[in-house]
Amino acid sequence: MEKNSYDFELGKIKELIKERGAKRVGLQLPEGIKTVATDIAAEISKETGAEVIISGNSCYGACDIDEKLMRNVDMLFHFGHTDTFSFYKRKPVLKENYQKKVVFVELRSGVDVKPVVEKAVAEIKGDTVGLVATVQHVHALKEAKILLARFGKKAIIGKSRLKYDGQVLGCEFSSAMGTCEEILFVSSGGFHPAGIALYVGKRVIAADPFTMQIGVYEADELRKKRYLVIARALDAKSVAIIVGMKTGQFELSKAIALKRKTVEKGLKAYLITMNEITEDNLLAFNVDAFVNTACPRLVEDFTHFKKPVLSIKEFEVVLGEVRWEDCFVLP
Ligand code: SF4
Incomplete structure (x- = not known):
């Protein structure tokens, strides 16, 4: 995993640590990103003087806060997800005063999604398609929409109960619920598109901007x-x-x-x-x-x-x- 593939917001993190006078901080990273955990810990520690503790436990989602670590640090930086504390389905998982300790770092990707979206056009059967992404690529959906229009496809970025329109989680697909029969998922991984196909009942075309792979998930088959x-x-x-x-x-x-x-x-x-x-x-x-x-x-x-x-x-x-x-x- 290239540290440069995502925005780790290290400048902001270091500022926050200094501002709050945090002496001990925790880092929680999703599985695929753990390879850069030690580099990040070293940089934060060197420039802020804070003791940095990396969570070695699995971390699969926004609801998966390492509570034990959080209780033992002044701040916990949770990478790769948005805050879902207010998400109506997930009851408040942490008491209010603990929530303030957790800072979500969304890990936005700077990768250009246009090449893979262009490649995915061949798989879109209809004239209208719903556009969704994980938080890493959600900012690129508008660009994808403009590109699809050039190919005669009307793209709809659906309203979401999450932080951003078009955003999906493995357990939240409201942005894919609109009238389109097909969904274009512009992000990596298989469980989001499989979940959308299974639970929303639509055909999903998955376009991975990193690998340039296109996958198709049929609801009936799943x-x-x-x-x-x-x-x-x-x-x-x-x-x-x-x-x-x-x-x-x-x-x-x-x-x-x-x-x-x-x-x-x-x-x-x-x-x-x-x-x-x-x-x-x-x-x-x-x-x-x-x-x-x-x-x-x-x-x-x-x-x-x-x-x-x-x-x-x-x-x-x-x-x-x-x-x-x-x-x-x-x-
Ligand atoms: S899919 Fe939902 S329940 Fe599962 S880890 Fe992600 S936020 Fe949590």
């Missing part, structure tokens, strides 16, 4: 794969309900309510806490199926697990409470 996973859970006699222990993914009340409902239906049900939901972490448990109440963005990975791992809505299909066609709803 939904069929999930139906197969649900079908494998129909005979389950025992279920483990996973409670995510990451700060913004802790849904204990929902999990307990689901457990009660499951037991009433005559199945055995257990509650299991977990930080990371991996196949290895599930192997030891002697149950027929799992239900994930934590981050929904991992659904694509779960499709390949040996035992079925369902979302709450998908599991409600198994319980006979939700119709198959109504289960692709984000929690």
Whole structure:
């Protein structure tokens, strides 16, 4: 990972540390960016005199604040995401006074998106397309829209419940909900476009400005794969309900309510806490199926697990409470 690929806003960070007189600061970086963590720590430490502590834990999203580290520092710089404290679906994950300690650094990318958008035009079937991006590229959507107009495509940058129009998270796709049947996702990675296709039910063209790769995600194909996973859970006699222990993914009340409902239906049900939901972490448990109440963005990975791992809505299909066609709803 090139440190130059993103704006780390180090000047602003150093100023803030000095302004607030912070003596000890934390850094939290997403997985792909951790390679530059030590360089950043060294620079901050040298120029501000602050003790810098890097979070070595996984960091998958804006809701994933390293709380323990935050309690032990004067400021925590969380890279790669926007503040979602006010996002209506994520209850305030930290008490107000703690929120002030966290500074979000959005990691805007300076890469030119025009070449990959131009390449993606061939995949756009209709005349109108919805344009979305992660926060790293959301500022480039207007430029992409102008370029698409030159190719006779009307692009719509949808309103978002997040900080910026056109912005998406792995669990928030309001900007893709408009009238367009196709979405052009201008950013890296596969789980956002897969999530949009699955949950919004639209065809998604993913254009990666770094690799110049174009991917196409068909809603029907992804939904069929999930139906197969649900079908494998129909005979389950025992279920483990996973409670995510990451700060913004802790849904204990929902999990307990689901457990009660499951037991009433005559199945055995257990509650299991977990930080990371991996196949290895599930192997030891002697149950027929799992239900994930934590981050929904991992659904694509779960499709390949040996035992079925369902979302709450998908599991409600198994319980006979939700119709198959109504289960692709984000929690
Ligand atoms: S729940 Fe998942 S997708 Fe949503 S902000 Fe948290 S890590 Fe990201």
